Amino acid sequence: MHDLAALEADGIATTFVASSEFVTATDAQARALGFASVPAVYVAHPIQDRTDPEMAALADEALPRVLAAVTGAPPTA
């Protein structure tokens, strides 16, 4: 989140991808950094035990949302 804030401050469109278990962590950190909304992309949990084909499928599913996040509205304060 700190990296996202720094990159966005430099005018570089940024998002991050995490599993769905990290929504509350994102919200807490966003509040602390003063973001009202963050262009995060969440994929289904868990991650650690995924096979390579499963990970590829997750990435394919997430890609449109990743592109939308970096081409859409920037984070709002």
Added chain:
Amino acid sequence: MPPVTTTATAAASTSPEVPADGLVVVVKQDCPTCRLVAPVLGDLGATVYTQDDPAFPPGVAVRDDTDLDASVALGIDVVPTLLRREGGRETARAEGWDRATWRELSGVADLGADLPEWKPGCGSRTHDPAVADAMLVRARGHELAARRVELAGLEDEAEALYDRGWTDGLPVVAPTPPRVLRMLAGTTRAPDEVVAVVPPNLVPATVEKVAINAVLAGCRPEYLPVVLAAVEAACAEEFNAHGLLATTWGAGPAVLVHGPIARRIGVNAGGNALGQGTRANSTIGRAVQLVIRNVGGGRPGEVDRATLGQPGKVGLCFAEDEEHSPWEPLSVERGVPAGASAVTVFASEGPRGVVDQISRTPESLARSLAVALRGVGHPKLAPGFDAVLVLSPEHVAVFDEAGWDRARFTTTLAELLLLPPEELARGADGIEEGMPEPTRPHPKFRREGLMVAVAGGGAGKFSAVLGGWVGGPGGSSPVTRIIEEA
């Protein structure tokens, strides 16, 4: 109940106007000797200050010194005190009632003819513990910058601090200005000096903020230099406190204290060193965790994503028993000059005991310990997590008696923990967890990923393993810092 606050409440004490010349008497009504001499005070032509009752002594024009500013300025230890001042300086002083001295000082030849020749005085209110806090705040409260939080009179202090989210779930000590000022007396560092930038919110922590959390944790002022060094270490880039907090793994920052300060402030390195019952052990690690919580904003359920956590996350602190250990201290191995005090902060789970009550040879005991260490994280993952091995006195004695020093012991452990690929592979032993297609032996621990410290009580052929977290870049590396002492 006094208001709970984390900030300065008053400006610095202003110097009161005390007479530059003439006689000065300081009294308090709650002093039999002062009441005894009250009848003669009108005969002195002196300026009379009263510490507790502006109507005392009756019939005498007195100056109200219930705020004790004049008493402090005059350095009053005893009441009554009779002073002669000339040109703004004190030239004579009599404490208590001494008829001859008072006659000499005052020049009144028949002063107190009806009084006894001598009677000792009482303690000045400036030494009354009930007012010492207020005096401390008046004198030094301006050094505090933290915002003030006042509780309502009917709020329960412990409940109110919990409700505001400032605790780890256990009760904390309210960080009132006097307590924070007394804590700050434990260091010579300026209250506004920034100690570290604290993850996860990257908030600067001043010495004052650390002191406030040390008060909350229950520390004594002499622990503060250790807490400051530990906070600095825990916020170092290579420790990666943000990652350690955010990981679903349950490790937290633990504090190992090295050098003479450990004994001086009472950090337990002996029996139950990893357990409860010693204030320094119980509060120093807790203070570090409270700084991360209250300054850095790292809270369970928010950025702290631990699946299970473990009790050591409340705070884990102990010392190496350098006095009784036959080996060079761990701190020296980590580059700290011999005899210096330092802390090492490392990612740690709670301790797991290791039993070996039979081995009398170092070879056998080293194998026992290696088997136990292999279980850190998972027996089939290597290298991965760091660990700390806490060797008990009875165990380290086995090695010492056989002539093994620290270097030989750690080298042997590393050899024993070079794990064969066929045991590590995913699927080996019918366990899917493991390493993907290992083709060569792998060390269980990365280089410098296993620290060995000696601690514990004299009886018990038991040591302990403190499993860590992913070691090195991408994870956390232990960080050692010299402790700055006054």
